[in-house]
Amino acid sequence: MSTDDAKDPVEVVAGAVVDDLGRPGLLLAARRTEPPDLAGGWELPGGKVDPGESPVDALHRELAEELGVEVVVGDLVEGPLDRGRWPLGTAYAMSVFLAQITDGVPEPLEDHDELRWLPADDLYAVAWLPADLPIVRAIEALAADCRRFRQ
Numbered sequence: 001m002s003t004d005d006a007k008d009p010v011e012v013v014a015g016a017v018v019d020d021l022g023r024p025g026l027l028l029a030a031r032r033t034e035p036p037d038l039a040g041g042w043e044l045p046g047g048k049v050d051p052g053e054s055p056v057d058a059l060h061r062e063l064a065e066e067l068g069v070e071v072v073v074g075d076l077v078e079g080p081l082d083r084g085r086w087p088l089g090t091a092y093a094m095s096v097f098l099a100q101i102t103d104g105v106p107e108p109l110e111d112h113d114e115l116r117w118l119p120a121d122d123l124y125a126v127a128w129l130p131a132d133l134p135i136v137r138a139i140e141a142l143a144a145d146c147r148r149f150r151q
């Protein structure tokens, strides 16, 4: 076995950016421009966590760089890996947090060429990257729970 096989997955973080953390009705999706094999696929905005950076700090940095917004970070959308992360193939593991914009209007400044706010009843209107589909299902369940609790 080469040493590469035993490597820890690269740490990634993404935001499930919703209109209202207390009562999520809309989810922000972003269309990737790079690399060619992922371009055109829709994802949750975010990116790689820098060495020594916490996932939450990386999320604030990535959303500022990519979308030009400040956010308040909410609950972790729990995935099946350690620390509640989600697998992106075998090379990456991604933490996903709910988030709500507190400042700025999101624009596709970097890495994306289009953004869409998807209503809760139409979350699959875009071609999500394959690894994102189970995550979107978990976000859908979490958002439905939030709305139920608030009724």
Ligand SMILES: Nc1nc2c([nH]c(=O)n2[C@H]2C[C@H](O)[C@@H](COP(=O)(O)OP(=O)(O)OP(=O)(O)O)O2)c(=O)[nH]1
Pocket: 012, 013, 014, 038, 042, 043, 044, 045, 046, 047, 048, 049, 088, 092, 111, 129, 131, 132
């Ligand atoms: N950000 C993000 N990346 C995702 C998602 N789904 C998915 O498969 N990926 C993949 C694409 C990339 O291979 C990897 C994340 O890297 P990235 O390209 O977003 O990170 P970055 O902005 O720091 O990239 P870079 O400048 O270092 O290239 O995870 C997702 O929902 N959000």
